[in-house]
Amino acid sequence: MEELWFQPFIWTDYRLAIVFTVIIPLILTIWALLKQVDAIGRLLIIYWRVASLLLITVYLLSPGWIGENSPFEAFCGQMGFITALVARILIPVSLWFWVDLNDEIKDLPGSSLKLMVTSWRWAITVYGSIGAMIRVPFLSCAMSPSSLENPSCQVWIQAPVGYWSIVHGDTTPAFMGFLGLLGLSIYVLYFAYFLFIRLGKQGRSALEH
DSSP states (O other), X not given: OXXXXXXXXXXXXXXXHHIIIIIHHHHHHHHHHHHTOHHHHHHHHHHHHHHHHHHHHHHHHGGGSSSSOOHHHHHHHHHHHHHHHHXXXXXXXXXXXXXXXXXXXXXXXXXXHHHHHHHHHHHHHHHHHHHHHHHGGGGGGGSOHHHHTSHHHHTTTHHHHHHHXXXXXXXXXXXXXXXXXXXXXXXXXXXXXXXXXXXXXXXXXXXXX
């Protein structure tokens, strides 16, 4: 496939995603657990729940690689472009949504952990916002199986296909798509529970009542 002018930027985006959404929060989670900072620990647990949509996106996108894809595999690829955008929106929201956690973290004594968490929250908010704006034009890739075959759509699928070949090399595209849709179904059910039940009872409090 001929390299498009913006293809290097897409690979840069995936590399930044690994840093901002996996490596840094993993370090902060371990750090918070070791230091037993409850507010930061709870915030990061919520983050991982929300950010799991990124992994689901990888499983959905990989079956969309150009070839003799079945309608099911093409549908998974189309859904992946939608979840990619939604994840970029939900992650920053989840980091600032909780009033009680915001207050608790603000009242924590100054420390390297607090500084790193605050810096990361702002950095991933900026990164997620820019990423969401960049992804909006590519929602056209989700419109039909034929649009998915556009080279400008296929370049977004190269990294998920690389993950597939390394981690699930013996599996079929259909099975990858099945795992992605299964994960998405569970995610949507939990999100619906949060919106229609938990949010009404607890509001913007992260504590269970």
